[in-house]
Amino acid sequence: MTQEEILELSKKVSKNTLMETLDIEFTEAGDDYLVARMPVTSKVHQPDGVLHGGASVALAESVGSLASYVFLNTEELFVRGIEISANHLRSISEGFVYAKASFIHKGRTTQLWEIKITDEENNLISLVKLTTIALPKNK
Template identity: 70%
Template sequence: MKLTQEEVLEQCAKMCKNTLMETLEISFCEVGKDYLIAKMPVTPRVHQPDGVLHGGAMVALAESVGSAATQMFLNSKEFSIRGIEISANHVKSIRSGYVFARAEVVHQGRTTQLWDIKIRDEEENLISIVKLTTIALPKRK
């Protein structure tokens, strides 16, 4: 059964409860045929000491949206998803507002998946480019 956009976003919201995503206030806001978008507020709680968004917070946002996208697009409760490699290039600083991470599938294999994740601000300025590789592991019974 194919899930609606609202059902996918609802499932993503449930996954965030009592996790790092909830701590960072990451929320999922849009899903399409081959992408998922999440947003995160840029506040002092995710700043570096000099008042700009911490690169680690951006990487956490990227891995969160890429892993959630893998889970949603595999559409299976039989797998646990893990990030196995991530690389990020931060190209612009931001001090406030929101950042939006859009995960788009590059390769969707049965075992490994490759995601291109662009993080942009509210004016569509590119903040970071992230590449994430995930693996789908069969859940233990």
């Protein structure tokens, strides 16, 4: 798939989902990575006015799961997240955060992703690991 095809697919699969609710937009795709961004507004704040860790994790799982979907044979397989862990390192109250999902391990059954969430100045906001599983579709 080309970058344009991946980004077009991301718009299609985001309709009427949490990704649309959180205004997550996929912005870049390479041979083994995918990038999305999310605006940091009051919609994704915790009560004290900074980005909610749960919104960061939702962004990370969205970009990592779609990356698995794009980079695996999903005509024969379906992909699900099975484990996620996040370290939140810095707070942010406005602007955009960017999540870049890169493979750590690309197995036939399980995939391990590193997702770095950064701000507009490339400061690391959160570091996330996501494990996905690819299982055969019932025919």
